[in-house]
Amino acid sequence: MDFLILASESCDPAKDIICAPEDVIELFEFKDALFSIGPFDFTKTVFLTFLAMTIVLVMLYVGFRKPRVVPTKFGVVMESMVSFVRDDVAKGTIGPEGARYTPYLLSIFLFILVANLFELTPFINFPLTSRMAIPLMLAIFTWVIFVVVGFGRNGFRYLIDIIWPKSVPIALRWLVGLIEFVSVFLLRPITLAVRLFANLVAGHLMLTLLLASGWIFMSSVGDIGLRAAIGLPWFIFGLGIFVFEFVVAVLQAYIFTLLSAVYIQTSVHPEH
């Protein structure tokens, strides 16, 4: 059970609020390097990034090592995931030419899925995407792709269409154009990153609070009875949230991929 209360190991019960973190800066910075190679610190987050990458590569290798007419069970799962991303997400949103973007969309989908599910993996219990750097980096990839595709497909007209929209009455064009410009080039990547980050941070906090506090209440054997009566429903509620977080982890990976596809689609066909 210890792995559930890892977050509370630096607790100081003498404090007013038990286990309140000192600050939230660790959500945005990597602290406590395990070891360093030159200027690069090797932290838990970096280790888990490589682990997620390896898991995705192994999954794809094992799933598609030997293509056969009747695939194995694992092969069926991998094939349904690939065809889901290719047919439903890429072709469904972007159109027939969306198949070109399948490799990118599949990569981010599988990476985010594995990274999110670290939240629920015993002995890791740490969603990789709850460190701002990782969702922000993925969002910047998407940003670069849709901007490059937009300018490559439509030339400079891509920018003109955004800041001077023809379908709006002329008196309002500068205002709508300004809002569109900010929303396309600034708010899109930020909300894309923050959506993933915030959902996973909130889930991680909720799991830690409910399970750890429930466990601490239940295991405080001094006066059994009232404390355990408080702790038990708390712990069971935490287990319910555990199942809910599984849905959130999968859904957020899907939404990130879907929104990336939608943003690429607006660059491929800007008139829609």
Next chain:
Amino acid sequence: MEEIKGAIALIGYGLAAIGPGIGIGIVVGNAIQAMARQPEAAGVARTTMFLGIAFTEALALIGFVLFFIA
């Protein structure tokens, strides 16, 4: 007002969550209605529903970030 303690950002986040809460309710409600009326179009309605939720959520998420910044 000196007796009031704690982070006022908490209240800000609560306020920021009201609008998106109502908005997501409207989005999901109408999507369910669309799926019930035309079950054969349920796939399209579901994808569009997730998109709508994702865009509506953005305001609440900005409130969440402001809670950390403030």
